[in-house]
Amino acid sequence: MNKNDIISSGLLELYALGLASPEETLQVEEWVTQFPEVKAEIEAIETSLESYAQAHAIEPPASVRDKILSQISAEGKKTSYLAPHANDVKGQATIYKIPSYFKMAAAAIFILLIGSIALTYSYYGKYQSANDELQVTQQKIDEQNQANLAMKTDINVMTDKSSLPVVLKGTPHAPDALAKIYWMKSTGDVYVDPSYLPVIPSGKQYQLWAIVDGKPVDAGMISTEKGIYHIQKMKSFGHAEAFAITLEKTGGSPTPTMDEMYVISKI
């Protein structure tokens, strides 16, 4: 095939369009090296097709350009990292950066820690005083409850249907003295209210006696601790002719000291 046949065959056009078969392509590439005219002809065809393509160009969006160029420059940087200097600089930068970040974080944590310790102390103090107050209050409540309970008992005793009030009047030894006994006829329980007995000297204690069949029988010691006088339960008696209270040594006596009789009753 001579060069004119080649040029007029139409194969060069297909080659330029990328439509030639692999065998045809190899053939054309061989001719190109052999015949400068063939190469020139292909160049002319390509130039015209290039113009045709340019005339039908559509501008792609700028984002595509950015993506392509940044991808290419990123690849370029990758290879430059292999240079030892680039690595050194990067290493230093890294060392500087991370501590400054941690310093900030450490400072923040330290401030939070101090703050929380201060709060803890403050709350602990408040908790302590609140706890103290609570205990004081609870104590008061307990005392009040005890007082209430005592009072209730007193009232119950006084208002019990079966209670028989017995007034013990002052003897000539103590004309102003007064005591009351509440005697439960149903059960035989004896309660004494020593509120109006005179204040006793230390080492002494009032003792209640029941006169049964003409003889005094010990009915129990009356508690006057701390100066508090309230209704208290004594020994029980099924029957008795009279009650009397004498002042005895602490702990009581087997027989009443008649000189120290303060009050006596007759039933």
Add this chain to the structure above:
Amino acid sequence: MPEIKKYSEEELVGLLQKRDQPAFAYLYDNYSGALFGIIYKMLEDRELAEDILQEAFIKIWNNFSNYDSIKGRLFTWMLNITRNLTIDTIRSKGYRKQSKIQNSANSVDYSIDNISSNTNTAESFDALGIRKHLTLLKDDQKQIIDLAYFGGFTQDEISKQLAIPLGTVKTRMRTAIMELRKLLQN
């Protein structure tokens, strides 16, 4: 307006062989429109066309050492890379549409309306002037070039499409391109 650098094809190839990034940006600015126009017309899918354009230029950059100026012009080489990627995409997606073939066969309307009048190549390339000349191209001549260029068809497919013998595709194509060259010389 900053002065636009112009490279001869030889200078450009030399710089790209040294992996010069500004030269690559220049290559993109001058050829992306033409390549994108071709991809878009083959696919008629703008997003996919953008992906392929990106892939094509990355491939051009990475494989630039494979370019041999003896075998043809730079654009032809780039076009082959781009066309092959596009055809692979069409095939992998079972993409090719019958309607596309119909369109190509009876229309001259790879229309000027679709074409950007503001390409990056405007400074160095008189697209408008060429388009004016191209209107003088006979319909059947334009059609065969378009089928090859924008249809992504093979010789065999073109022969079937135009209902002409396979051997005739070559001579028809030559006549059409001769006419194109003549118009462009004016």
